[in-house]
Amino acid sequence: MSQFEQPQQQVNIAATLPIVCEDCGNETFKEVMYMRKESRLASGLPMDRMVPIQLIACDKCGTFLEDFIPAPLKQFYGKSTNQNI
Numbered sequence: 001m002s003q004f005e006q007p008q009q010q011v012n013i014a015a016t017l018p019i020v021c022e023d024c025g026n027e028t029f030k031e032v033m034y035m036r037k038e039s040r041l042a043s044g045l046p047m048d049r050m051v052p053i054q055l056i057a058c059d060k061c062g063t064f065l066e067d068f069i070p071a072p073l074k075q076f077y078g079k080s081t082n083q084n085i
Contacts, residue, residue: 019065026060034073 018027036051043049056068066074 021058021061021063022066023063024058024061026058028059029056029065030059031055032057 019029020027021029032055034053034055036053038049038051040046040048053070053073054068055073056065057063058065
């Protein structure tokens, strides 16, 4: 094992519960990237910068998993806004 590899943890699948989409009941999800642009004036950097934020969405209907939405984005993509991809 190289210095960058992490040891695999053994998980007893029988002791876990499925995570399901609250909107459609699907049990598969995908990673999606939400992109934000930060102005150079706000950041003090010489150029604007792109800020990627990883979210998890239902593979069937696109609804975001609420627990994986960072707090500052919940106002835009939380359950109360009913937005999905």
